[in-house]
Amino acid sequence: MRIGFISDAHGNSAGLSKCLKYLKGQGVDKIYFLGDAIGYMPDWAGVFALLDEYGVECLQGNHDHMSFEGLIDPQKNLVYKLTPDLIEENAACLSRVATLPSSIAIDVDKRKLLLVHGSPRRPLDGYVYPDSSVVDFESIDADAIFMGQTHRPFIKQAYGKYIVNVGSCGLPRDVGNLASCAIYDAEKNDCVIYRVPFDIEDILNPYRERIHASVIKCLTRRSDNYFGTLISLGKIGSNKK
Secondary structure, three states: OEEEEEOOOOOOHHHHHHHHHHHHHOOOOEEEEOOOOOOOOOOHHHHHHHHHHOOOEEOOOHHHHHHHHOOOOHHHHHHHOOOHHHHHHOHHHHHHHOOOOOEEEEEEOOEEEEEEOOOOOOOOOOOOOOOOOOHHHOOOOOOEEEEOOOOOOEEEEEOOEEEEEOOOOOOOOOOOOEEEEEEEEOOOOEEEEEEEEOOOHHHHHHHHHHOOHHHHHHHOOOOOOOOOEEOOHHHOOOOOO
16 A cells, blocks of 8 residues: 655645645555644645545644644744634634544554654654654554654654654745655555645745745745655656556
8 A cells, every 4th residue: 555645734735736746646545644734824725625625634733733722822823823814714624623633543554554743752742853863762553653743854764663754745844845745655664755846936926925924934945955856847746656
């Protein structure tokens, strides 16, 4: 079974769309979204519509949780943009998100997979970066662990496990216009991170005035230093396997 993973769309339907088209074109059997559909950028409705259209199974993220928990730091929310109008406009979708788990454990091709938004010990709000210690993962009962949250993708093999942060399809922290997604082949026990370009103007043109300057700065970051396999625009939507 080949499984697609995406995470942290954060109101960016343009980046999410590119990743979903790529994963679908690669013929994956299932797609999981590891949380944080909302926050930072305002096209929450577009994100929810795409997740429904592609039949994606979703987890709850910390930003999703903050929106209905009501515990939002006012200073941080100047950046997060979890505004009352967007919460009200997307109330129906958010009520569904409130019922989602923060972790999922599944068995695929005789392998145990653990899916979380944050970390195995703190599924909703933990942070696991490329340089984070994973020593406490040794006792986790899983053959492969998939996470989001940090917006920085990586793949490690430690303690006989695949440890994968799938990065962000909406707000990458290294190169701002390279959305991130992953494909895991459970039969082969192999995972690849893919970086899928998107046009940031697709999100900035309609919403620039509603996005914090720090988020725009992140979207405009450019570098040759990124993790993953770069996908050309011509390959998005192809049926290559």
